[in-house]
Amino acid sequence: MGILAKRSKDKNIIDTVFTMVKKANDAKVKYGIDSVIDVTIGSLCDENGKFTIFDSVSEVYKNLDNMDIAPYAESFVGNNDYLREIKSWVLGEHEEKFRVGAIATPGGSGSVSSTLKNILDPGETLLIPNIGWGPYKIMAREHDLKIETYQLFNEKDEFNIESFRERSSEIMKSQGKVLAIINDPCHNPTGYSMSKSEWENVVSIMNDLSENGNFILLNDVAYIDYAVKGYKESRKYMECFTDLSSKNLAVFSFSCSKTLTKYGLRVGGSVFISNEQKNIDDYMRANEFTCRGIWSNVPKGGMKLFSTIQENKTLRSKLAVERDGYVKLLEKRSKIFLEEALAVGLEVYPYKEGFFITLKIKDEKIQESMEKLNQQNIYPIQVAHGIRIAICGSPSKKLEGLAQKVKNIIG
Known part of the structure; x- marks a missing residue:
């Protein structure tokens, strides 16, 4: 019968995000960070590509009493x-x-x-x-x-x-x-x-x-x-x-x-x-x-x-100011990519706001397009019916010219 329950015997997870993140990181080691366009990261990063940690949040966390952290809820x-x-x-x-x-x-x-x-x-x-x-x-x-x-x-x-x-x-x-x-x-x-x-x-x-x-x-x-x-x-x-x-x-x-x-x-x-x-x-x-x-x-x-x-109104306001700065940064990044995509005829799904932009790709062309992009050291994420560009984790300078490059590569 085997050790697994029937409902678990066929479970097998292949996380496309973490797999592609590893490929991008390996490429950075091999070719250098400046030679790789990594738009896999689904977390906020600053303009230097570093993971965003809100100072207004970290200050509060560091000052919590041990008894606010260690015991059970x-x-x-x-x-x-x-x-x-x-x-x-x-x-x-x-x-x-x-x-x-x-x-x-x-x-x-x-x-x-x-x-x-x-x-x-x-x-x-x-x-x-x-x-x-x-x-x-x-x-x-x-x-x-x-x-x-x-x-x-x-x-x-x-x-x-x-x-x-x-x-x-x-x-x-x-x-x-x-x-x-x-x-x-x-x-x-x-x-x-x-x-x-x-x-x-x-x-x-x-x-x-x-x-x-x-x-x-x-x-x-x-x-x-x-x-x-x-x-x-x-x-x-x-x-x-x-x-x-x-x-x-x-x-x-x-x-x-x-x-x-x-x-x-x-x-x-x-x-x-x-x-x-x-x-x-x-x-x-x-x-x-x-x-x-x-x-x-x-x-x-x-x-x-x-x-x-x-x-706390003061703490809440400090966080709001810090977070709003990143909302504006996301606006800036999306504008860079979307304006160029429109100019070069690269189709995207309707974007209003947020962390991601997704390219419209025919299902039968997605895998081929991903392989072509990876060969040119561009690393996005494959999603259902398209390819995801994570503007949240990419510095603006990495997004400049990206739509044109993608269009040239996948047609």
Whole structure:
């Protein structure tokens, strides 16, 4: 029979990101850093290519008391002050409009995974965008779920609401429940952000289909704090959920990794809203069990770091100023690449803001294009239906002329 469970015997992960990062690093050693264009890194880096560490965050962390770091958290669902502050931060001025719950999770990944586990039974279907973060599929497999995709964009390069409606309807008809993921704003990997009217259409579909079952939306907001329009405007779309059917639930997956640039602390959370208290109570109860049964505790120091900053207006402002500088830097980098791409006829998916830009490449040409680029010491990341350029981790000078080089290489 073998030592593995049947559900695990065929598991085999090949992480395309870390594989390509290694290839890029090997090329730097062999040819020199200046000869390599590395657009693999999905983390913020400064104009010298160094990993970004917000000084305003590090100062607070260094000054935390040992007892704020070393012991277990107050509860396996998280520290009370942390839960209070992530609800306030994620929802902003909209918090009072809903029934609200929250749990701490190990990064935004923990939030996504626990949502999949507690909403769908093994064998049921998860709805995700056809262009999206690769680990959604891995997590679905881990929880023995099937995958269905909606087309992210229509022919007008807008959110494909008709595809979302069609796929959601099919799933509701077959299983009496829908769990759909939308990664917005600052979509990974395209950098698209939906308009409020697009969000209104999503909520309308959720409500229409709730006549036949529950519709649960997982809104992955990992990159929300890098929206160009700023804190208040980036959360404006959440007003749409005030009309949410009482049979429905929305879960926001939040990541301190991006908001604080403290990836290694592994702190995130689920903030969930409904217009029916029972939905909140049921989801909270299920997640309490998951927290205890899977990770037991989220690092206390990371939670205390976030709540300490958010509770203090001065600290919060210092962080906002520092982070906003990088939002402007991302704007600058995207402008460099996008203007040149337009000039040379290099097709990209619609970008609004965020860490990544994705080239439109026909599926049958992606692998060949990647090999050609690597041969010329250009290292991007292969994603579904395209090639990702991580402007977040690349100095501006490395992006200058890149679109022309890519166009010359792949045609």
